[in-house]
Amino acid sequence: MSGLRVLNTSLFLLVIFLIQETVISRIKFPIDGFSLYLAALMVLLSLEDRSGSIVFGFIGGLIMDLSIAADTPFGQWALILTLIGYLFSLNKESIGDFTQSPFVFVTFISLASAFALVVYLVIGALLGQNNGTLSHLISIVFANSLWTFLITPLFLPLIIKARTALLSNRERV
């Protein structure tokens, strides 16, 4: 994986993050919100190779830590998404099977986003953060995975195309 590709993909993630922060978070979804950024990052991680999943998990997490609304220690999302990236890299072959069918892939992305949020809450609880009542947290995680499941098919081809465009010629072969 070349340094240029790391830079390109990081910039791509940063653009999605800006769209999330400026446009998507304005929308008042019923129940609760949807994270385009988290869904796009999960798509990217599932398509990357072993080391790519870990590296982009870390970079994606660092970008997510920049969120102006976040009240958490800088590096918390980086830690969580590096772990998620590692889980992706461990199960690369199984995830490869999921990506063959769009329906299964979207379901997988929704569950992975929900899992990332649950890990965030668990690590937050270990760090002494108060994120609200259990029912409220469950509703946020559920709503997020539901919206991810419904909305991801709309932009999934775009993310895959953009990711292919970011690959170097050698990686594309």
Place this chain on the structure above:
Amino acid sequence: MARGGGNRSRLLLVLLLVSSLFLITLDLRGVNLAGTFRSGVSTAVSPVENLFSRLFSPIGNFASDIRNFGQSKSKIKELEKQVDLLKSKEVLDEDVIGQLTQLKNVLDLAGRGGYKVVAAKVINRGSSTSFNQTLTIDVGSSDGISRNMTVISDGGLVGVVKSVSSSSAIVLLMSDPTFKIGVRIAGTQSIGVVSGQGGNKYLLQLLDATGEIKVGDTLVARGSEGGRPFVPGVPVGTVTTVQSNASSITQNADVEGISNLDRVGLVAVVVAGPKQDPRDSLIPKPAPTVTVFVTPTPSATN
């Protein structure tokens, strides 16, 4: 070969995990990395947020539009008639009128309370992945805004300024689970604490075990030392249910917020508190009812 790749992945993982933990430790030990970076992002993003706030304001309410879709067909014909009527008149943008009314009401509330305020427009809402309930407003340190200032709307309390950049500020909403405010039941001296529950409902814990709470009681902010983070007298909410539990040391009640945080578009940041506590003078009074007397006149059929 595969083993070598696996070792490299593990080494990379350890390196990145250690880096993340290092960043978290630095942050928790008071090195303000997050503040610096997030403030930079906020400064860079706020002009874009402002732009999108103007461009995409109809998108924000798409959910309610979808809910009302069924009723839309019957309304279309009715509306088409009204369009012709409105074309002949001077039409002001309803949105602008709504905003002006909100602004007038919020300034009216601030004036009655003796608060010095800076009016602001809501330009964004917090991301759901942060699990924080926040708003971004279009005023910042260049407008005299600093941390821990009370934010009010035309109804009452909205939240408190959590962080500030030069041209925008993040407001922690009172619905956030970490939000707590000392309140007084209007008309009495009973005091308690209202905490956010993540939704539109709040929890009141009365500190005085012998105090009495009734459904319909209005709660006002007690105020903090120096007016920060809370100025006194701001209406907070109304008691909807009293939880009766004999074994509990404190008395609890469910509270409904006075401000509709989902619909708030204009707010005011209190930059200086009142000289005197406004006490209960800011509590919204019920609208006066109009009584019409009809006297039947005798018919002229003699």
